[in-house]
Amino acid sequence: MEKKSIISKITEAGLKKTKYRVNIIDLLEKSNTLLSAQDIHTQLIKNKTKVNLSTVYRTLDKLTENGIINKVDIEQEKQSLYEYNRDEHHHFLICKNCNKIETIYNCPLHDYEQEIMKDSGFYITGHKIEFYGYCKECQKSLNISSL
Amino acid sequence: MEKKSIISKITEAGLKKTKYRVNIIDLLEKSNTLLSAQDIHTQLIKNKTKVNLSTVYRTLDKLTENGIINKVDIEQEKQSLYEYNRDEHHHFLICKNCNKIETIYNCPLHDYEQEIMKDSGFYITGHKIEFYGYCKECQKSLNISSL
DNA sequence: CATGCAAATGCAAACCGTTTGCATTCATAT
DNA sequence: ATATGAATGCAAACGGTTTGCATTTGCATG
The missing domain is CATH 1.10.10.10 (Winged helix-like DNA-binding domain superfamily/Winged helix DNA-binding domain)
Structure with missing residues (x-):
């Protein structure tokens, strides 16, 4: 910039x-x-x-x-x-092995928030998600088969 | 117990x-x-x-x-x-006004995690969501119209 | 029941990321 | 050019959590 x-x-x-x-x-x-x-x-x-x-x-x-x-x-x-x-609304993928943090930009929660609001009466203004797991590189080095 | x-x-x-x-x-x-x-x-x-x-x-x-x-x-x-x-898998609703924490027990992220794994190669083992907003009581006292 | 050993505890001090009080310096409106 | 409030440097405090060490406790064993 x-x-x-x-x-x-x-x-x-x-x-x-x-x-x-x-x-x-x-x-x-x-x-x-x-x-x-x-x-x-x-x-x-x-x-x-x-x-x-x-x-x-x-x-x-x-x-x-x-x-x-x-x-x-x-x-x-x-x-x-x-x-x-x-x-840009985003969330993080956090590697439990190397602690690297990746970013993802799509998010599925909008509809779900509507549902929660209807069900619980709680008025949602925002959310935070963290995903934990293993990045591509660590899957290899730790011998984790992902799919 | x-x-x-x-x-x-x-x-x-x-x-x-x-x-x-x-x-x-x-x-x-x-x-x-x-x-x-x-x-x-x-x-x-x-x-x-x-x-x-x-x-x-x-x-x-x-x-x-x-x-x-x-x-x-x-x-x-x-x-x-x-x-x-x-x-029991659950997440929290956190009131930004009174700081009360409610619990919800259903979660929509399973399918989405599959999608992320396919797209990013990151292997997801867990996640954490926090929802922020206002609980029923605080909506009244703060005059927030929820829907 | 007595005994030995590792695990659990109490206490005080350390830790460490962050905040704060205060004197000084700086940015900017006039 | 200057006045004024905001920003900064410095050192000390803060606060939740952890740690080192001496003592106590739980429990397996004889």
């Missing part, structure tokens, strides 16, 4: 443009994996951007509040993870 | 029968809500069973490892919660 549109993301949210916000959005937008606050901190330091870990946390909070990024809490991960928000 | 069958649960798992294990299983089996380690500790103290919090944690770990209870991590809850394992 160009720097311009990163900056407009920030200002449109009513936030001040700071180098950390720009850098962190950029990092997340470019990353093809979920990143923890620590990961991001390490990356920034590596890129010669000295920054305090607590600033990273505060930045991530602000960006999450404003819908620019998503905070993702995965069951067995101790650290919260973050991703750039591309406004 | 009678005390006898609690004890056989413990011994069948190859664990020593201790008063804490018996009491904690009993508590969870009787509870109609999920309980945290703290909740359980408080309950035991209230029932005149002096016990250390770290023992509660160790007991819950052991019982979880042996499939007698389930550990449940809910997104915004800081503490892990525990429930007696009734071997």
Whole structure:
């Protein structure tokens, strides 16, 4: 993503443009994996951007509040993870062996939610699914026959 | 559940029968809500069973490892919660207003999992769903029209 | 019933990801 | 150019959970 549109993301949210916000959005937008606050901190330091870990946390909070990024809490991960928000509903496939996290973009729950609402009276506004299992590579190395 | 069958649960798992294990299983089996380690500790103290919090944690770990209870991590809850394992596949409805957690017992994901496995090559062994929204009572108090 | 051994427990301290209070610096509206 | 509130750095606190170690307990065995 160009720097311009990163900056407009920030200002449109009513936030001040700071180098950390720009850098962190950029990092997340470019990353093809979920990143923890620590990961991001390490990356920034590596890129010669000295920054305090607590600033990273505060930045991530602000960006999450404003819908620019998503905070993702995965069951067995101790650290919260973050991703750039591309406004695409998705869920994660979590490998129990190598801990790799894959993303899937279709979701079958819409009809089912209607059904639950009718049956239970609970008004559903969102959901989260995590699938656990073994990725292609680990199936081979662990000798798991998938189908 | 009678005390006898609690004890056989413990011994069948190859664990020593201790008063804490018996009491904690009993508590969870009787509870109609999920309980945290703290909740359980408080309950035991209230029932005149002096016990250390770290023992509660160790007991819950052991019982979880042996499939007698389930550990449940809910997104915004800081503490892990525990429930007696009734071997019924289920998911939770989490009220964003009062934080009450309801349980639902049917699940539409089986067919969908087959599809994902075929499409992605990822071998799925389990999943977790959380639904967020508003329970019946909170819909009234917050004036949310559900349908 | 006595005994030995591994497992379970209590206690205090550590752990670790995250948050917070406060003084300083910075972004931006005027 | 400047004033003002927001953002940052730093160190310390927080809080749920884990751990090391000395002591106690459950239970298999004789």
